[in-house]
Amino acid sequence: MTAATIAAAPTASARHLAGTPTLIRLALRRDRVLIPVWVVALVGTLSSTERSLEKLYDTAAERADVAHDMNANGSFRALYGAVYADSYGALTVWRVGATVALLAGLMSVLVVIRHTRDEEETGRQEALSAAMVGRRAPLTAALVGAALANLALLVLCTAVLRGAGQPTAGSLAFGTAVALTGMVFAGIAAVAAQLTENTRLARGIAVAALGVAFVLRAAGDAARPAADGGSHPLVWATPLGWAENVRPFAGDRWWALLPSAALAAGCAVLAYALAGRRDIGAGFIRPRPGPAHAPSSLAGVYGLAWRLHRGTLAAWAVGLAFGGAVFGGIADGAKDIVGDNDGTRDLVRRMGGHVDLTDAFLSTLIGLLGLICVVFAAGSILRLRDEETAARAEPLLANAVGRLRWAGGHLLAAYLGTAVVLTAGGLAMGLSYGITVGDVSGQLPRVLLATLAQTPAVWVMTGLAVLIVGALPRLTPAVWGLVGLVIALGWLGPALKLPQALLDVSPFAHLPKLPGADVTATPYAYLLTLAAILPIVGLTGLRHRDLD
Structure with a gap:
């Protein structure tokens, strides 16, 4: 009887994930408007850009000229990235690829912080944890929500580009690069949510990481044109640069997706490890105690x-x-x-x-x-x-x-x-x-x-x-x-x-x-x-x- 009872007892990992399906459904219900709006806006931007480029540059010579002019201007490379080919697909990726990847990262940050640190700071997570909810269930639900949102981006971006007549490999490479970039910053947000007790600080850390990634990518692209086929080391120092170096419709370098996949997985593992070592509502970065007397400005x-x-x-x-x-x-x-x-x-x-x-x-x-x-x-x-x-x-x-x-x-x-x-x-x-x-x-x-x-x-x-x-x-x-x-x-x-x-x-x-x-x-x-x-x-x- 004792042995049977012990055998039936849930494992530690099962206890930590108890209630995850319910929290996933709750998170998706709360985001039933937020996530679709983000996804439709990003996919719509991609689709409209591709159509407008086809109308604006209807000859190969015009496309070659615009690709050359963009690569010759360091400020444009900083803003949009380098141009690696002059096909409609490559020009579309150049024009909005960096923006879509950046906004996919921002969407993921907002989703993860909303369902982790924000829930704890407002006290809702403590009420939920009084029931059968495991320690890591909220984090899992948040990451699953972000993953589903990025999966939708992957599928729809690929479908839009394929529907416009672009090659399947390049379309899938672009969609995957965007989705993995989103998951990288979802993982960074998950770690930030464990480190601090404050929602705005956690969100600020994750958004600051996104901003640093953009600045590094922009500085790297501005410093070196794409004419030599290479990328500046600063571009390789950022997830946005990794997405750019996949080069959809210009060689489809699938191996460049590996750093994003590794960092996303590593951040998720680190977030899970940290989540198991702190109390609900607490963080690893302790709030700095204020002075004994408030300054006159307060x-x-x-x-x-x-x-x-x-x-x-x-x-x-x-x-x-x-x-x-x-x-x-x-x-x-x-x-x-x-x-x-x-x-x-x-x-x-x-x-x-x-x-x-x-x-x-x-x-x-x-x-x-x-x-x-x-x-x-x-x-x-x-x-x-x-x-x-x-x-x-x-x-x-x-x-x-x-x-x-x-x-x-x-x-x-x-x-x-x-x-x-x-x-x-x-x-x-x-x-x-x-x-x-x-x-x-x-x-x-x-x-x-x-x-x-x-x-x-x-x-x-x-x-x-x-x-x-x-x-x-x-x-x-x-x-x-x-x-x-x-x-x-x-x-x-x-x-x-x-x-x-x-x-x-x-x-x-x-x-x-x-x-x-x-x-x-x-x-x-x-x-x-x-x-x-x-x-x-x-x-x-x-x-x-x-x-x-």
């Missing part, structure tokens, strides 16, 4: 908000400055890039709103800085919701602090932070472009003012986030959906020739195309009015609703 809600947002603000300012410097370096090459291709000229003019190609290209890049800044603004407002759901707002509001004052600190950081981040990007872009054309004194203020002119549109999206968080908190995840919609309309809408009525949904569609366009006060008056009304409605809702 005497009010505005000082606290500054303390909470300053790290994110600094990171975004540096990131947008880097992006602006790269954009400024490539803006002067618009005419060389476009060449004599009428289709490309029409596309650049349609996106930039100018007959002059250089101004149109410059306006397009400035608009992209504004679209990127929307992500910062939305994240800053969502910090307000994080403080509420994590019960950190309760101790403040239990004192002589009103809801509007508490929210005002975060809103001030979001609205002023937007101006700071855009200023950093505009200064770097103006300086880089001015140095390139030999006219810093003339181009720096021109580009900076054009970049700052994006602020009202960003503030409209910020106000929309305040409205949702304040009055419709259950719809908070929709904020990222709206951000994605605006970015897609601004970046892909003109290329896909979407109806103007649809493009006008984005506040950026109502801004003049600066620099170079005529400026009137009317669109700015409308946007600033809307940017004021939306947060007022949101704060009114916050004042009268129950807090979570």
Whole structure:
């Protein structure tokens, strides 16, 4: 009887994974909108790019010219990567491959952190663990969710490229490279979730790793053209570089997938080992104890908000400055890039709103800085919701602090932070472009003012986030959906020739195309009015609703 009982007892590994199927179903249910939106957006970007390239470059000579021009420009290599062949498939991979792989990594980070460290910090994991849930079950569910999302990317990317008539081997190589890159950063996020007790810090570590990977890949590609067939050592130092070196449709080097597979597996193993050696809610990096007495800067809600947002603000300012410097370096090459291709000229003019190609290209890049800044603004407002759901707002509001004052600190950081981040990007872009054309004194203020002119549109999206968080908190995840919609309309809408009525949904569609366009006060008056009304409605809702 004793022997039978012992034989039937679950093994240690089975106990650690108890409840995994239930948590997987729960995770997939919670992500039933998030993951499909990410996957459809990335696959849609790939598909639209492939179709547009076929329309723009319909001869082998034109494709060869654009491949040569891109490889000859170090700034373009830094932004998109090297071009290894001039087929439609190879040009598609060059144009969006790095972006799709980067965003697949970001998607994976968000999924894993959401179902591991975020669950522990909010206390939901402790409640679940009171039932029959093993120690490693949440981590397993998070990694399975990320794996399914990346598998969907693999299948759909391959299917889209094959449906466009591209070779099977290259299509599968690209899809696999993207999926494995996503799993690498899923593994890094899983390790980060074990190291720290704070969700934002864990997410920040994983996203910082993603940013470092991009910078290393960009620096390596900028330093060495692809003409010699090799890659700079910095490219080989990053998972994004490994994905590039698979070279779909340009040799299909399957062996270059091995480093990504090994790192993804190694990070998963390390995360499992760490998960078994800590308590729920704890991390290996202990929080630094604060001073015995708070500094005067923390005497009010505005000082606290500054303390909470300053790290994110600094990171975004540096990131947008880097992006602006790269954009400024490539803006002067618009005419060389476009060449004599009428289709490309029409596309650049349609996106930039100018007959002059250089101004149109410059306006397009400035608009992209504004679209990127929307992500910062939305994240800053969502910090307000994080403080509420994590019960950190309760101790403040239990004192002589009103809801509007508490929210005002975060809103001030979001609205002023937007101006700071855009200023950093505009200064770097103006300086880089001015140095390139030999006219810093003339181009720096021109580009900076054009970049700052994006602020009202960003503030409209910020106000929309305040409205949702304040009055419709259950719809908070929709904020990222709206951000994605605006970015897609601004970046892909003109290329896909979407109806103007649809493009006008984005506040950026109502801004003049600066620099170079005529400026009137009317669109700015409308946007600033809307940017004021939306947060007022949101704060009114916050004042009268129950807090979570």
